[in-house]
Amino acid sequence: MVTAVQHNVGLGQIQVARNDEMLTSILGSCIGVVIYDQSRRIAAFAHVVLPTSGGRPGSPGRFADSAVPAMLQQLRNEGANPQQLRAKITGGACMFGNSQINIGERNAEEVRRQLKEKKIPLIAEDVGGAKGRKVHFSPQTSQLEVVVMGVTSTII
Amino acid sequence: MSENHPVSKVHLEVLHQLLGAATHEASAAMCRWTNGLITMSLDEVREIPLEEVSVEYDFGMEMLTMVVLTLNGEIGGSMILCFDEENGRELASSLLSSKQSGSGQWSALERSALCETGNILGCAYLNALTRLMSVELVPSPPYFLQDYGASVLQQALMEQAGIDDQVLICRTRFTRGDQELNWNVFFVPNIQMRQRMEDALHIDA
Numbered sequence: 001m002v003t004a005v006q007h008n009v010g011l012g013q014i015q016v017a018r019n020d021e022m023l024t025s026i027l028g029s030c031i032g033v034v035i036y037d038q039s040r041r042i043a044a045f046a047h048v049v050l051p052t053s054g055g056r057p058g059s060p061g062r063f064a065d066s067a068v069p070a071m072l073q074q075l076r077n078e079g080a081n082p083q084q085l086r087a088k089i090t091g092g093a094c095m096f097g098n099s100q101i102n103i104g105e106r107n108a109e110e111v112r113r114q115l116k117e118k119k120i121p122l123i124a125e126d127v128g129g130a131k132g133r134k135v136h137f138s139p140q141t142s143q144l145e146v147v148v149m150g151v152t153s154t155i156i
Numbered sequence: 157m158s159e160n161h162p163v164s165k166v167h168l169e170v171l172h173q174l175l176g177a178a179t180h181e182a183s184a185a186m187c188r189w190t191n192g193l194i195t196m197s198l199d200e201v202r203e204i205p206l207e208e209v210s211v212e213y214d215f216g217m218e219m220l221t222m223v224v225l226t227l228n229g230e231i232g233g234s235m236i237l238c239f240d241e242e243n244g245r246e247l248a249s250s251l252l253s254s255k256q257s258g259s260g261q262w263s264a265l266e267r268s269a270l271c272e273t274g275n276i277l278g279c280a281y282l283n284a285l286t287r288l289m290s291v292e293l294v295p296s297p298p299y300f301l302q303d304y305g306a307s308v309l310q311q312a313l314m315e316q317a318g319i320d321d322q323v324l325i326c327r328t329r330f331t332r333g334d335q336e337l338n339w340n341v342f343f344v345p346n347i348q349m350r351q352r353m354e355d356a357l358h359i360d361a
Binding site: 008010011012013024026027028029030049050056057058059061062093094095096103131132133134149150 | 206207208209210211215217218219224226234299301302303304306307308309310311313314317318321
């Protein structure tokens, strides 16, 4: 049996997948952003850690304000049709109940702002809460599966 | 230490000494709490680029059982005591003098036993750091979590990642006699804590 290639997207990384390849990540307060072209079955996934770079160097996937432009560039380079691009987002939990900084919500807000600015329709989101998420996205189906607590699975 | 400039190997060795001393005290407390069964030792103090954390600390995709203490105030950080399901259950049943490990939902007693373990261990560790660094550290009450290990570590790293490209992580291992246990404590200081640790050790950036 041939198993589809699985890409684990770590902190601050951006990865591109095609067809039945699978993009997978574990998200806490970070945001997982997937931008995809359903017609050409190609997708980019970013594991965004912080809302803004403030001009700091570093991998573009780390910050929401640099991740979205970098994903669009990579998708263009891979032959995606800019007019067909759509987005889904997930993550952004507040894991420690007493945390004064809800970085997850700030991450989500900045990602939404970036997508709006770049005119990428945000089709679905599953954001917030207090639990981590295991997520899978396949360009073949454009479905984002979100698993919470190892059992509760939602498809968006 | 300064932004975007990793601390040197010498700095890490000195930080290792400080955190090793705190771990030693926590180990003594752990040993008393478990009637001499369990001891702990500092495994590593590492500074690595944020993008490498997922590879270097691969928690897998499975759920872990954790007890988290966070330090409130300017000098802050997080301490995460984590087990796989089997080891967490075994510790709880041993502390509760129960012949059989529990299964299914964790009972209030089992959760309480693990939280108390985190409390004893964390307080001994932080008391030692308080004395060695001459600072007041105020931990939150411990709280019990079942979640993906990577997602909890992400939250703990947020404050460091907001300021620096490198993150400092301290990992502790546990042993029962000669046998290494699948338990870990991760201590993740915030930037101010890192600075104070280096100040206390007279490390110049």
